[in-house]
Amino acid sequence: MRADARKNRDHLLAVAGAAVAEQGVDASMRDIARRAGVGLATLLRHFPTREALLEALLHTSFGELTATAAEFEASNSAADALVTWVRDCVAWTTEYRGVTVLMAAAIEDPGSALHASCVTLRAAGARLLTRAQAAGVARGDLDGDDLFALIAMLAWLGDQPSLAPRADRLFDVVADAVLTGTDTDAA
Incomplete structure (x- = not known):
């Protein structure tokens, strides 16, 4: 160019x-x-298209979140890596109101301009979840799709003005439900 x-x-x-x-x-x-x-x-x-613009706009952030997952995987405990990365993802979504709805649709639509980036991001989270499960610190009945949905749910919650004050506490409740026998306050 x-x-x-x-x-x-x-x-x-x-x-x-x-x-x-x-x-x-x-x-x-x-x-x-x-x-x-x-x-x-x-x-x-x-x-x-709007989606092409959003893909270009979000592509860098998706790449950064994917790279962060790899860094956390290499340097943090399995529980800390998972919880910290999920918290970072949820925090990032607050930059662009409505992005979670777009991501949820894009991950199901291979023709979407955002599909590949969303799939890569979901795979990064799935690796962190699998690592935490292998370490015995995360529920074994969850998969990458579940984690992606939980991130979307928590992000949506933060987008709702009347519910946003509860978002941090509810994040901790969800983290406690995902992790098994780990102190999430340290994460």
């Missing part, structure tokens, strides 16, 4: 990130283009 095209794309992503942080994943493509100082056609040339 040419340097000027890369600069324009990066500018569009920066503006889109701010708009999505403010308005959620349903932020208007027209508004994003206006804020970026370009026409809608220019935005659509770079990102032909």
Whole structure:
């Protein structure tokens, strides 16, 4: 990609990130283009669909969360790695209101622009869960799909203004239910 095209794309992503942080994943493509100082056609040339824009916007964060899972897997106890990573995932989703609904749909739709990134993220969490199960510190009846659903559930809870004050306590309740005989307060 040419340097000027890369600069324009990066500018569009920066503006889109701010708009999505403010308005959620349903932020208007027209508004994003206006804020970026370009026409809608220019935005659509770079990102032909809202999902393509969101995939580009979220791709880096998904990659970072996946890399963090690998780091935690190598350096933390199995329980700490799992709980800390899940907490990081839930915290990240609060940056973009509505992203959990989008992720839940994308993971089931191989044609989605977000599908591959969501599958990779789910696999990273599944590895942490499997490691915790092998260490005997996590329930054996859960799998990566369950963990992904729990993350979505906890993230949704934090998105609800009336329930957000309970989110941290309920995260701990869920962590206690997932872990077996481990002090999650240390995580």
